[in-house]
Amino acid sequence: MTEVTSPGGIKAWLVEEPSIPIVSMNVAWRGGASLDPADKAGLAYLVSSTMDEGAGELDSKAFQERLSDLAIQLGFDASKDSFSGSIKTLSENTDEAFRLFGTAITDPRFDEEPVERIRGQILSSLDRKLSDPDSLAGRAWFELAFGDHPYAQPSEGTMDTMAAITREDLAAFARTRIGRDNMLIGVVGDITAEELGPLLDKTFSDLPAKAEIAAIPQTAPLSEAxxxxxxxxxxxxxxxxxxxxxxxxxxxxxxxxxxxxxxxxxxxxxxxxxxxxxxxxxxxxxxxxxxxxxxxxxxxxxxxxxxxxxxxxxxxxxxxxxxxxxxxxxxxxxxxxxxxxxxxxxxxxxxxxxxxxxxxxxxxxxxxxxxxxxxxxxxxxxxxxxxxxxxxxxxxxxxxxxxxxxxxxxxxxxxxxxxxx
Missing domain, CATH: 3.30.830.10 (Metalloenzyme, LuxS/M16 peptidase-like)
Structure with a gap:
């Protein structure tokens, strides 16, 4: 395992594995769903669900077809403390996989059709969870344990807050909460440090140097039975x-x-x-x-x-x-x-x-x-x-x-x- 620093100063941890022609990259940005405004809870989750639905010159259909044609797996996720993305590709398509990932994070389209389609799917899921005992118990536990703290906020939001999120909210998230200073990168596979360095710059150099994120207040769960x-x-x-x-x-x-x-x-x-x-x-x-x-x-x-x-x-x-x-x-x-x-x-x-x-x-x-x-x-x-x-x-x-x-x-x-x- 080595730490790679790109010519532009972007760092990643790398494990070289040339025996299998596959490259995987995982990226996390500090600051996740707990930073969502209370009335827009679920914002990070909706961004993670729509960021790969078109970017740059490619609309949703064209972007997904490009991924499919090259057998590239690309996606995003949001947890309470982080926003993350990943790619997995055949090594022969590494350059294009990194390019598509970079376009998704620096120039996401958030077009109306895919956003509303994905929002509808999330709302349907949230509606089902209103009668699912596992979901009800888990959500209520965090509300009871953390009260007014952001950790009490459900990462997927609620029916009301998910419906309230606008396209501008999604675009603002991409502009402000994904930066180079809060970014952590891990790469494994058929790629050398010399090959990875320039790819890191091509993929991430267009991100803001600093993300605009606040610190979550330190807390503890309810201290009584x-x-x-x-x-x-x-x-x-x-x-x-x-x-x-x-x-x-x-x-x-x-x-x-x-x-x-x-x-x-x-x-x-x-x-x-x-x-x-x-x-x-x-x-x-x-x-x-x-x-x-x-x-x-x-x-x-x-x-x-x-x-x-x-x-x-x-x-x-x-x-x-x-x-x-x-x-x-x-x-x-x-x-x-x-x-x-x-x-x-x-x-x-x-x-x-x-x-x-x-x-x-x-x-x-x-x-x-x-x-x-x-x-x-x-x-x-x-x-x-x-x-x-x-x-x-x-x-x-x-x-x-x-x-x-x-x-x-x-x-x-x-x-x-x-x-x-």
Missing amino acids: AVKIIPQDIPQSVVVFGGQGVKRDDPDYYAAYVLNYILGGGSFQSRLTEEIREKRGLVYSVYSYLYPMKAAGLQMGGFGTSNSSVKEALDLVEAELLRIRENGVTEEELAAAKTYLNGSFPLSLSSNDRIADILVAMQFSNLPIDYLNDRPNLINSVTQDDIKRVAQKLLDPDRLIVVVAGKPENLEEKGKGAEKN
Whole structure:
């Protein structure tokens, strides 16, 4: 892995892989959907959905036909903290793939027909999600956890805010929020550093030198227990739970990472699966995961179960949080977690585009370029004392935020979850 600097000063991380004639590039710009104005929530998402629908001299049909003719995969996405784009191409078409990508980000057309067509598709999806328990529970959890903070805002927006976005809003986003200073690039495949440098300048030099983005205020999720119920006439409830986690640059990140695997991130190796599924058969699956964002860290989880079993399953979640908090984990659990987390990671490096994505994620988290070499040692250095210390900081049943979509029996709302109804 090397860092390439173009003649014009644009930097990218590169992994050369000449054995397969494919080139993948992933790009992320800091600042995502959380920067959308509250009354235009979904703006970044609509831009990501329409930026490849025509650019420069090519309208939507011509642009998509050009991609298809050359078997180029090109697309964009928006998350709470970033706006991103990617291409995957045969190496013989690398120059044209980069040219099309550069045109899409510097001269997107946002013509009325494709914008309204894509907006209609998004509105239809949002309408379906109004009756989807998974979507309802997930959205309500962030609203409950973050209140007036931008993280409470749904990345895809709402029916009202998506309808309010104008073509000028899309064009302004492209002009102001995509710059060279907030850009992170990862490239993998059949391309050399000498070939990549000039391509970076051709692709990105027409972007503004600086993006006009504000900083998201640092925050934390609600610090008290809350239960909110979204009534749905369905036989099985969907449960989302979570609370305070760690950000990626937290010194306790690796301890929290290993802890989460033991708690609920390890599928059939996790405690939640053992206690709630294997011993009692209350759920088909139960899981937990870390969600480190730029302005807050979360640890979240979820499950689905019959309405009559929701309270029992939640009680078991809280009991397991308390047990690890008080007693830590065993040597055997810790060793097994390290073995899996280190042994399985290379399997994620299975394609050029996946590796390019990891290169960008590393830069986004301000990790060093040799991080992949250090990662096993960082995980292996986690001790039982580290796990217990972090568990006492993060796993607190008295601060658990819960949202249930369904008709849970014998479960009462509490805290801010009750106040909002």
